[in-house]
Amino acid sequence: MKNSKLKTPIKKIGVLTSGGDGSGMNAAIRSVVRYASHNGLEVAGIMRGYQGLIDDDIISLSHRSVSNVINKGGTLLKTARCKEFFTREGRKKAAATVKRHGIDALVVIGGNGSYHGAHLLFSEWKVPCACIPGTIDNDIRGTDATIGSDTAVNTALDAIDKIRDTCTSMERIFVIEVMGRDCGFIAIESALGGGAEDVLVPELKFDLRKICERIKKGRLKGKISWIIIVAEGAAKAQAIAAKITKITRLETRVVVLGHIQRGGIPTAKDRILATRLGSAAVDLLLNNQYDKAAGIVNGEINVIPVREAIKKKDLKVDNFYRLINILT
Numbered sequence: 001m002k003n004s005k006l007k008t009p010i011k012k013i014g015v016l017t018s019g020g021d022g023s024g025m026n027a028a029i030r031s032v033v034r035y036a037s038h039n040g041l042e043v044a045g046i047m048r049g050y051q052g053l054i055d056d057d058i059i060s061l062s063h064r065s066v067s068n069v070i071n072k073g074g075t076l077l078k079t080a081r082c083k084e085f086f087t088r089e090g091r092k093k094a095a096a097t098v099k100r101h102g103i104d105a106l107v108v109i110g111g112n113g114s115y116h117g118a119h120l121l122f123s124e125w126k127v128p129c130a131c132i133p134g135t136i137d138n139d140i141r142g143t144d145a146t147i148g149s150d151t152a153v154n155t156a157l158d159a160i161d162k163i164r165d166t167c168t169s170m171e172r173i174f175v176i177e178v179m180g181r182d183c184g185f186i187a188i189e190s191a192l193g194g195g196a197e198d199v200l201v202p203e204l205k206f207d208l209r210k211i212c213e214r215i216k217k218g219r220l221k222g223k224i225s226w227i228i229i230v231a232e233g234a235a236k237a238q239a240i241a242a243k244i245t246k247i248t249r250l251e252t253r254v255v256v257l258g259h260i261q262r263g264g265i266p267t268a269k270d271r272i273l274a275t276r277l278g279s280a281a282v283d284l285l286l287n288n289q290y291d292k293a294a295g296i297v298n299g300e301i302n303v304i305p306v307r308e309a310i311k312k313k314d315l316k317v318d319n320f321y322r323l324i325n326i327l328t
Ligand code: ATP
Pocket: 018, 019, 020, 021, 050, 080, 081, 082, 083, 084, 085, 086, 087, 110, 111, 112, 113, 114, 115, 116, 117, 120, 134, 135, 136, 137
């Protein structure tokens, strides 16, 4: 659809969380519900993301429904990855549910894939959507941070700090795998913040032989413990550790942090980001600005078309990577 500005006033909105969960999603839902209610809108909660639209799993949300959730991880609306929504037929069913419930527009809280789905729902079936970034990956354009990414980095850091204690005491090499299939954000940030000796990210080619050379040279100078952070999209920690042992003949240990990075009490940064973006999304809908994504850039609300937000984010890792290597 060429014109993304439709002029019909909205009375009722729906809100959903979709894709992987991240801490701060509840704070975003709370902000959407309360800001919308303040502006005289009715709010429907859609359970399990797009799956709830297809299954007609809708609840009514009021100011009180979101009491005491700002500090809770996860999402009270649940979330899911929904195969059927990839099909035009699935999206048609979803649009029919929206219409049946008298929902005029949707706030979609999710990652890249969820944005993609929202864009299709609008372009194919004219369901107006506003998107805000709820994903630990920080891989969405038009925002400096995504909801959940700061908590994920802090959780990884907490684990790295603990591993460093045993790493130093036992004088070992630890390879720690963090989340990030296509994006090295969590790996780079936690490596910088955790004082890791090396980091492998999908954005940069790595040479394991060179890493092993550095480990061996370090040994000669008396450096015996190493922490190497690996983004899951760059390599598998287990395989990297095995190769390091083979090349250096030194013992290695592997820790895969996994899903602990998604949960937990959201950091102040994530709660504030979520709260600001939740209200920004409602503002977009109130102003009949559809198919748009809200983010925060340099402290200010930033709005771009959803089709721009879903283009691959160019994470600048070179300088950070260089710094990590200098400081080792
Ligand atoms: P995260 O970054 O945490 O993985 P995400 O939103 O990117 O979050 P996805 O699993 O990629 O997570 O997408 C969530 C859901 O959005 C999918 O399960 C699907 O229902 C819908 N979706 C994703 N990509 C598309 C697409 N190309 N077309 C239609 N729907 C899509």
